[in-house]
Amino acid sequence: MAIQWPIVAAVACFLMLLAGVGVFVKKKVTTDEDYLVGGRSVGPVFTAVSFCVAYYSTVAVIGCPAMYYLYGMGYASLELLANTWIVGILLFVVLGLRMRVVSERANVVSLPGFLAVRFESETLRLVSACIIAIFVIPYGVAVLKGIGDALKILAGIPYLLTVVVICITALIYMVTSGYWGVVWTDLIQGSVIMAALLCTIPLVFKSLGGVGQALEVAKTIDPDLLGIPGPLPWGLLFSYSFVWGLVAFGQPQLVTKFIALKDAKSVGMTIFISTVWMSLFLIAATVIGFGGRLIFGDQFINNPDLVSPSVAKLGPKFIVMLFSCGVVAAGLTSLAALVLTSATAISRDFYEDGWLRRQKNASSRKINSVKVHRLSVGAIIIITLLLSIRPWSFVWQLSVAGAGSMAAAFTAPLLIGIYWKRATKEGCLASILGGTIVTTLWYLLKLEYFHPYIPGMIVSIVLFIVVSLMTTPPSEATIKKMFPFKA
């Protein structure tokens, strides 16, 4: 495919805008906490959009319509239900509110930091930071590869050029302004993603001759695509649609959004905005994916990722340009959230709280942790870039396992740790290791029957409770600090 220069120009301008905003926002960063978590003063609009775009990556912008193309409306409707109720509402009510308060009380800025303070264990800090570093980088590789592949289809841009330019842009705004750069650019990118998807919807109806005609065409296709469970067996239907919502409970990059939120009163508005954003996103993806099936028939059955770019190409050049920017935005926002999370694990958890504290002359050796963080961001982006140029099959397998394994590792420690006073560090460690090992092995051995997250979660919860009951309870001081809530 020849390079589409107008699309290249649009994407280039968009990336320059993001880099420029990152540099402009630099003045908001005056302390370490500003750089790492926006000074814990990020408002609900920024937090909600940043949360949603970190959760939905390029994989979702391209992948969701592809799944709806393959599995139809039944699957799409259940995924919408699971995402808005579980991620948009339940996650914030159950975890977000409490995490916001406890993280400030314990003075932590990351998930490993929270586990270290809650369970009085440096081992937990290191183990969880290692797990984040191991899984987040391959996950970032998958996101980067998604953007590279999509722009190759949409605009004929060489894969290597795309991934290099994307990494340079992320490097500029993340190194200069850290978390503030991420949330400001997320707001712009979230708006572009939404505009791209919403502008693509009319193309579907226009192509099918209107809403009424579209529904008439729908009656002529495989009736399975209009039913529940549709082409999927019940087990896989629930696994795919609900598990994707449940894994959000254990994603370290999403936990950071709660920590950075301005105050407890902002949680309500964040829930509302997130739910609206998610609903619009998934309904638009449903129209594009299922509409794509009505327009193109079985043409993309072997490569369903081509559906959403093909629908966008039905419209004028402007829509393709906007859609290309939307794809870049979806990937870049997730990449930024992942890089930021793993850089915090390295600079704060490994370096500052892990290594530096153990040194005898720590105060004289201390250098600005923001400097270490900036170096970590640079190093992680370069490693991600190098791995994405030609992903090894093992890196690829880890990236597939990334979100599920991290969720199986951290969901129980976060939820049980924040609600159950009797939870112990030994229980937490057993839970993290058990969940990670079972889920990763399930992925690598390609075992079927359930989504790998489900057996991992069961093992993680059982180990946590059993081991905690067999070991010494945490100290009174920790309980007092971490459980200031009265019934």
Add this chain to the structure above:
Amino acid sequence: MSTVCGIPSSIFWIMLLGGPGAILFSLVLINSTWWKKLVNKYYTIDMKD
């Protein structure tokens, strides 16, 4: 197969619950007395610190 607005009824109701239903519920939730009490409790702890 019964339909609502041309969409199979089961899918229509699930989508209604998942999209507009969730938005409406979130609005009702954040304006409820239970939520306001809960948030105030957390906010007070936050301010004490």
